[in-house]
Amino acid sequence: MEALFLLLASPLLGGLALWALGEREVAPEVNAGFSAATLAAAAWLTAGVVSSGPVEGFAGQFFVDPLNVFLVALTAFVAFTTSLFSRPYMRVEREKGRMTAGRLRLYHSMYQVFTFTMLLALTTNNMGILWVAMEAATLATVLLVSVYRTPASLEAAWKYFILCGVGIAQALFGTILLYFAAERVLGAHGDALLWTHLDLVKSQLEPAIMSLAFVFLLVGYGTKVGLVPLHNWLPDAHAEGPTPISAVLSGLLLNVALYAVIRCKVLADGALASRFASNMMMGFGLLSVVVAAFFLSRQRDIKRMFAYSSIEHMGLATFAFGMGGPIASFAGLLHMTVHSLVKSAIFFAVGHAAQKAGTQLMEDIRGLLRTNPTIGWGLMIGTLAILGMPPFGVFASEFLILTTAMREHAWATPILLLALGVAFAAVFSRVQPMVFGETLLKRLPHQPALAPVFIHLGLGLMLGLYIPPYLAAWYRQAARLLG
Amino acid sequence: MNPLAPQVVNLFAAGLLLLAFAMLAQRRIVTLIDLFALQGLALVGSTVTMAWATDQPHLYYSAAITFALKVVALPWILHRLVRRLNVKWDVETLINIPTMMIVGILLVVFAFNLALPISELSRSFARGTLGIALACVLMSFLMMITRSKAVPQVIGFLSMENGLFFAATSATYGMPMVVELGIALDVLVGMVILGVFLFQIREQFDSLDIHHLEKLKED
Numbered sequence: 001m002e003a004l005f006l007l008l009a010s011p012l013l014g015g016l017a018l019w020a021l022g023e024r025e026v027a028p029e030v031n032a033g034f035s036a037a038t039l040a041a042a043a044w045l046t047a048g049v050v051s052s053g054p055v056e057g058f059a060g061q062f063f064v065d066p067l068n069v070f071l072v073a074l075t076a077f078v079a080f081t082t083s084l085f086s087r088p089y090m091r092v093e094r095e096k097g098r099m100t101a102g103r104l105r106l107y108h109s110m111y112q113v114f115t116f117t118m119l120l121a122l123t124t125n126n127m128g129i130l131w132v133a134m135e136a137a138t139l140a141t142v143l144l145v146s147v148y149r150t151p152a153s154l155e156a157a158w159k160y161f162i163l164c165g166v167g168i169a170q171a172l173f174g175t176i177l178l179y180f181a182a183e184r185v186l187g188a189h190g191d192a193l194l195w196t197h198l199d200l201v202k203s204q205l206e207p208a209i210m211s212l213a214f215v216f217l218l219v220g221y222g223t224k225v226g227l228v229p230l231h232n233w234l235p236d237a238h239a240e241g242p243t244p245i246s247a248v249l250s251g252l253l254l255n256v257a258l259y260a261v262i263r264c265k266v267l268a269d270g271a272l273a274s275r276f277a278s279n280m281m282m283g284f285g286l287l288s289v290v291v292a293a294f295f296l297s298r299q300r301d302i303k304r305m306f307a308y309s310s311i312e313h314m315g316l317a318t319f320a321f322g323m324g325g326p327i328a329s330f331a332g333l334l335h336m337t338v339h340s341l342v343k344s345a346i347f348f349a350v351g352h353a354a355q356k357a358g359t360q361l362m363e364d365i366r367g368l369l370r371t372n373p374t375i376g377w378g379l380m381i382g383t384l385a386i387l388g389m390p391p392f393g394v395f396a397s398e399f400l401i402l403t404t405a406m407r408e409h410a411w412a413t414p415i416l417l418l419a420l421g422v423a424f425a426a427v428f429s430r431v432q433p434m435v436f437g438e439t440l441l442k443r444l445p446h447q448p449a450l451a452p453v454f455i456h457l458g459l460g461l462m463l464g465l466y467i468p469p470y471l472a473a474w475y476r477q478a479a480r481l482l483g
Numbered sequence: 484m485n486p487l488a489p490q491v492v493n494l495f496a497a498g499l500l501l502l503a504f505a506m507l508a509q510r511r512i513v514t515l516i517d518l519f520a521l522q523g524l525a526l527v528g529s530t531v532t533m534a535w536a537t538d539q540p541h542l543y544y545s546a547a548i549t550f551a552l553k554v555v556a557l558p559w560i561l562h563r564l565v566r567r568l569n570v571k572w573d574v575e576t577l578i579n580i581p582t583m584m585i586v587g588i589l590l591v592v593f594a595f596n597l598a599l600p601i602s603e604l605s606r607s608f609a610r611g612t613l614g615i616a617l618a619c620v621l622m623s624f625l626m627m628i629t630r631s632k633a634v635p636q637v638i639g640f641l642s643m644e645n646g647l648f649f650a651a652t653s654a655t656y657g658m659p660m661v662v663e664l665g666i667a668l669d670v671l672v673g674m675v676i677l678g679v680f681l682f683q684i685r686e687q688f689d690s691l692d693i694h695h696l697e698k699l700k701e702d
Contacts, residue, residue, distance in 0.1 A: 061661075128662030135669045139676055146683060154684055155696040161680070162636065165673070166627070169643055172666070173620065176651045176658065180605070183655050193659055208600055 171220020202270025281322030288315025367439025523553030
C-alpha cells in the first residue's frame with residue numbers, strides 16, 4: 001500500500017521537480033535519482049506481493065497481482081537503467097547542439113511523467129483509468145519524438161499522435177461497451193469498471209456485447225502494441241526520437257499496451273466461452289511476425305530496423321498469449337521480459353554507435369570493433385540475443401512458443417520458422433559489417449554508458465540458462481491467472 | 484419519467500448527426516470550429532435532458548464538464564490557434580463533397596446495423612441513439628481521412644471524441660465520474676500539446692499542409 005503510493009508518487013513528483021529545476025547541470029542526475037527511487041519502491045512492492053499475495057489499494061482502485069507486479073518491476077528497472085544511459089548520451093546531444101536547454105528540461109520532465117503513466121496503467125484496477133493512462137503515455141512522449149524539430153521527426157510525431165489517438169479512440173469505444181456489459185450485471189456505479197469485480201462475474205457478461213467490445217479493445221490497444229496492420233507509427237517514432245526514448249518505447253510502452261490487451265482477453269474469454277479472442281490474437285500476432293520479418297531486410301536506418309524487430313517480437317508474444325494455456329502464457333511473459341531487456345540494451349549500443357558515426361544509416365556505420373570494441377561487442381551480442389540464439393532468454397521463450405505451436409497449431413509452425421529465419425538473415429547480415437568492417441571513423445570522444453547494456457544482456461543470458469525458482473513460480477502464477 | 488424526454492434526446496441526437504454531415508461538407512476552418520462548438524452544445528443538451536429525466540446527478544457534472552471543455556475551452560483554443568497561425572482560408576477536401584455525402588449516408592446505414600443488436604440489450608431509454616453515436620464516430624473518421632490540412636484533421640479527431648461521449652451517455656447513462664474526468668483531462672492536455680505542435684510544424688515547413696508530412700515511407 002505504502003509501496004504502491006511511493007511507486008506512483010516518485011515519478012510524478014520527479015516530473016514536477018525536473019520541470020521546476022529547469023536547465024541545471026544536475027538535471028540528468030536528479031532524473032536518475034527519481035528513477036532509482038521508483039525502482040526501490042517497485043522492489044518493495046514486489047517483495048510484498050511475493051511474500052503475501054495480491055494487494056489492493058485505495059478502495060480497490062489499484063490492484064497488484066503476480067501478473068502486473070512483474071511488469072511493474074521490469075518497467076521500473078528499465079526506466080532506471082535508461083535514465084543512466086541517457087546521462088552521457090544527452091550531454092553529447094547537447095554539445096552537438098541537437099538539444100537545447102529548454103528541450104532538455106522538457107525531456108527530463110516528460111521522461112518521469114511517461115514512467116508515471118506506464119506505472120499507473122499497470123497498477124490501476126479500473127479499465128477506464130487504464131485507457132486514460134495509455135492515452136496520457138502517448139501525450140507524454142509525442143513532444144519527445146519531435147524534440148529534434150527536424151522535418152522527419154515532426155512527421156513521425158504527427159503520425160504517432162494521430163494514429164495512436166485514433167487507435168486509442170477505438171479502445172475507448174471498447175471500454176464503453178465493456179462498461180455497458182458490466183453495468184447490466186454489476187449495476188451502474190463506479191465499481192463496474194474495476195477489473196477484479198469484472199473478473200468475478202465475467203461468465204455472466206453478455207457475449208454479443210463482449211465480442212464487439214473485445215474487437216474494439218484489441219484494435220485500439222493493438223495499435224499501441226504495434227500489431228500489423230496498425231503499426232505504421234511505430235518505426236517512424238522509434239527512428240526519429242532520441243535513442244533513450246526509443247529504448248523505453250520499445251522496451252516498456254509496447255509491453256504495457258500488450259498487458260492491457262491481455263487483461264481484456266481474460267474477460268472476453270470468460271464471457272464468450274469460445275476461442276474467438278484467442279483466434280483474433282493469434283491472427284494479428286502471426287501477421288505481425290511475418291510482415292515485420294519481411295520489412296526488416298528493406299531497412300537502411302538502424303533504429304528503424306530494430307523497431308521492425310520489436311513489431312516482430314510483440315507479434316510473437318501476442319501469438320503466444322493467443323494460443324493460451326500454461327506453457328504458452330509462461331512463454332509469452334518470459335518473451336516480454338527478455339525482449340524488453342535485450343531490445344533496450346541494443347538501443348543503448350545503437351545510440352552510441354550512431355553518435356560515433358554521426359548518422360543512423362547502416363551503410364555509414366562500420367568497424368565498431370576496431371575503434372570502440374565494447375560498443376561493438378554490445379551490439380553484436382545483443383543482436384545475437386534478440387535473433388533467438390541460444391543460450392539467451394529469447395531462445396528459451398521462442399523455443400517454448402514454437403513447441404507449443406507444433407503441438408496445438410501445427411499449421412503455424414512453418415510460417416513462424418520461416419519468418420524467424422528471414423529475420424535472422426536480414427538483421428545479422430546488416431549488423432555483421434557494422435561491427436567487424438573496416439573504418440576511418442575516429443573513436444568516440446567521450447565515455448559511453450555501457451554498464452546498462454551489459455547488465456541487461458547479462459540478465460537476458462541468465463534467463464536463458466537459469467530461471468531462479470521464485471521467478472519461475474511467479475511466472476507460473478501469472479500464467480495461471482491468464483488461463 | 485416525462486414522456487417528452489426521449490423525444491428531446493432524439494431531437495438532440497438528430498442535431499448531432501446533422502452537424503456531423505455539415506462538418507463533412509464544410510470547407511472554411513472558422514465555420515468548422517463553430518460547428519464543432521454547436522455539436523458540443525447538442526451533446527450538453529442531450530446529457531442535461533437525460534440527467535433530468537432519469538434523476539442522475541452525476542450526469543449534470545458530466546454535462547458541465549462537456550460544456551466547459553467542448554463548448555468554451557476547445558473552440559476558444561482552436562480559434563486562437565487559427566488566428567495566430569493565420570490559416571483562415573478554405574481547405575480543399577481530397578474527395579469532392581457530394582461523394583463524401585453519399586459515403587456518409589452509407590456509413591450511417593452501416594452504423595445503425597452494427598448498433599442494432601447492442602441497443603436492443605440496453606435498458607437506457609435513449610438506446611435508439613447508439614447508432615447515431617457510432618455514425619458520428621465513423622463520419623469524423625471519414626473527415627480525418629479526407630482532409631489534407633492539420634487543423635481540420637484535429638477537429639475531426641475531437642468530433643470523434645464527441646461521438647464516443649454520446650455513445651457512453653446514450654447506452655449507459657455515462658461512464659463513472661473518475662473516468663470521465665480523466666478523459667476530459669487527456670483531451671485538454673492533448674489539445675495544448677497539439678497547439679505547440681502545430682507551431683513547430685509551421686515553423687519548419689511554413690505551412691500546415693499534411694503533404695509535407697509524407698516523406699517517411701518504406702523504399
